[in-house]
Amino acid sequence: MNLTRRELLTTFLGAPIALAACERSAPRALPEGEIVGANWQLGHVLREGRTFEVAADKWKRVRVAIVGAGVAGLAAAWQLKRKGVNDFVVLELEKEAGGTSRSGEGSPVGYPWGAHYLPVPFRENTKLIELLDEMSLAEGRSDEGDLVIKEQYLCREPEERVFYKGRWYPGLYLHVGESEADKRELAAFEEKINTWVNWRDARGRRAFVVPAALGSDDTEVTALDKISFGDWLRREGFTSERLFWYCDYACRDDYGLKLEQTSAWAGLFYFCSRVRKSGDESQPFITFPEGNGRFVRHMAERVREHLLSSHAVVSIVPGDGGAEVVCLADDELRGFRCEKVIFASPVFTAPFVIRGFSEERPFDASAFHSNSWFVANLHMKDRPRSRFARDFPVAWDNVLYESPSLGYVNATHQKGIDYGQTVWTYYYPMCHEENGRTKLLNYDWRELAEVALTDIGRAHPEIWELTTRIDIMRWGHAMISPRTGFLWGGERQKATQPYRNIHFAHTDLSGIALFEEAFFHGLRAAKNIFGDERKSA
């Protein structure tokens, strides 16, 4: 896209930041770097809806074909393996498994390309705990039976800091300069959250819990999906600007949506689902330098011999006794005749690859909107110095109050490396952009690198000199959007039902993009296959 620097920065960072940046300095030389990852072209081949002829000797027979090696697909595969099923393949479009939990390897530590933490699951989430136990992350159990994670895997303090008007402050909620009214509103907001944390329906279910499928579907809860989180805040009488910012940040961080776009159900889910009982702290975070890359690598390692990467599934033809899955790999078409398919790709792609889906419409796949992000990894030879002696020091998550980005995460933090080389991961959700996805595709590396460095440069002017390399991932379909009305609109509930021999498994089915949700649906699909088999046996 051909924009002036000023126009570019205005588009991404807003007029004031763009103006300040352009007044302060002339364009500067960028470090080296490139666009990495996500295979757009291959992905978009799917949309052409062609029929594919597979040579007779390129067909194989497997019991289960898993389409997609993101968290859901890997979890399904991991579970099949654990249940002694060995006759399956996992087909992945990209060169590497992991989906949005992918990570990079590097010196001195790895770094995330997307998801980068997992809140410690409640003791009831036994399946996920089995994974964490298998990875030796647990130290044991508390007296109450809660999972105790080893200290080195729990996010090290300081967890967050926020940059506001030239200075860094501790925490995420901006306390500095708050009025008495702001304080009262924050307390009232926490009170509301506590009410929802304690809320139980007639069957004793919580309103918001991970996995979301175990929560209540009482109308008092589902009605929250009909309004935006912003409307909910106003309805409850909140006006505090910093409280709105805090909630907006939460929505952008977890959902890539603005406050006004996000369903109130999803907004409350963010605040309530990880708090055990009112007054408790939110569950601590498990994290690694490479973020959730650690989890997907573990699962991928367990199913290594079943994993076929750079295999773009182009067509799934369900039949009476199973399905035929055709994929494009090494410039040739390969087919798998299988009994069951676990469709662990974003749900919106279903009509493009599943033959007959558009005609029969088991559910409306177009209801599943996803949003786009770009993520930049900055390889740095050293860290910026504090500009003020009283500035709060660098944390794990470093948030820029005035910016539409989410700030940056410091990869060496969790490893305890506090000096010298590091990698910072900068996250930018395209929620401020109409047609964010189309736009994102039109920006090149140079432009996105300029945006990232200018934004971080407001807090750290030396970032231009310290960054030796900046790579950028454009996530066209980063995560499902829990927009107002989607979560309890009915479509995602329908999608949990198999369509002929195809079982859907994706975090999309929860309407919110979370590791735990993807994992849950992967396991659910794997289990349903057994269920079907038991019935047929």
Added chain:
Amino acid sequence: MKRIPLLFLNVVIIATCGLIYELLAATVSSYVLGDSVTQFSLIIGIYLFAMGVGSWLSGFLEKELARKFVEIELAVALIGGFSAPLLFLTFANVSYFAVILYSMVFIIGALVGLEIPLLMRILKDELDFKDLVSRVLALDYVGALVAALLFPIFLVPKLGLNRTSLLFGMLNAAVGLWGTWLLEPLIRRRLTLLRVKGFVVLVLLAIAFIKAESLTTMAEDALFPDQIVYAKSSPYQRIVVTRGKLGHSLFLNGNLQFNSFDEYRYHEALVHPAFAAFEGEPRRVLVLGGGDGLAVREILKYPSVESVTLVDLDPLMTGLSKELPALAELNRNAMDDPRVTVINADAFVWLDDVESPPFDIAIVDFPDPNNFALGKLYSTRFYKLLRERLQPEASVVIQCTSPLYARKSFWSIIKTLEASGFTVKPFQTTVPSFGVWGYALAKMQPFEKPGELRSGIELKFLNPTSFPSLFDFPADMTMPAEEIEINRLDNQALVRYYETEWRRFE
């Protein structure tokens, strides 16, 4: 005509001010950059050269000499007067400190160099050339003597560098302002404007002089009463070594690490209890932190020790302990001992990453936990990593800050050690430079407090009578009644305790 003697008085003042600025710059730069011989030599050289440049430039000034003289006077007042505060404010960033310093010295020198020739040309019609040159130059040198005497005897001790700088700036400005009256007939036009300028400069300097107290705490608190013999910033910290009446002191980021007058108390208490608690012949010793080599000096007193592994973050620090004569002498060249291996790494990362045969004794001597990067070195995770590097019977001593000034911090460290599976015997002693100081003697198995020291070791502080009493805690230093948190990576409780407790003494 009265104004001739008055103008001569001006010469004295100008000369005094000029030399004062020069001395100030040289002093500040030797504080900050160290190596006073080089700094004084450079500053004097640049200053004199710049005066020469100024004198030469004066030849290009043709008209309105009196006005220009006053204006230059005011410029010197402003730049010279604010020189010391400005240098202190840029002190933190050494990379451009030198640039600012030398340019400032050059500008002041050039302006001062302009003054005397201009004044001589102003006075040339009133005196014989012979008298003019002899008197002006004589008074110029008198002024220099006044400055040279006042500076070390009165100004630095009584006023401090910032106030001295501002005071002489005011004097300079006063001379300029006074000049508008003395030279009134020669100035004629826009006299009022010139007076207003002079007045503004004077008032600015006066305000700064009155506010100098806060300016000083802002800039000078990291500075030191004693003479600085070494100062340099590494990527990790600012290292300053000073020499005073009682000996040498080492400061890291402005925090005192030791004074040679009483460091033996600190280091004997740090090292020897670990040896007393170890059964058998200790051979392999690990030192974490302690880049000054003073703990190593104590360790090397034991002939059974075959190897000492010193892990310290900062190569500049460990190099200094070897190369700075004052330090090497104090640690008895411990860093050159063939038994000693120095590893420059963050101990937290090193313990996590490196495989090594188990150690018999570990001495943990980190700076106090005043930030998160240091706080991790006092966490349960860190102590668990340490355990994995020790043999089962090993004994450890950890410096634990002051149980008197930072009581909760001290006991938080003790509880953290216990939570990591150590049996801990806390102890304390008095190190006058620090105050009352606390340590933990720890082993991985239950043990009794050691009753006596190993024999045959030369000690200046510990003796058989005093040794058992180290483990006694007076009532104001015992474990507080309230719940004390364990320091973990994911809560960094210790850094928060420490911050709150030590802030009371700031």
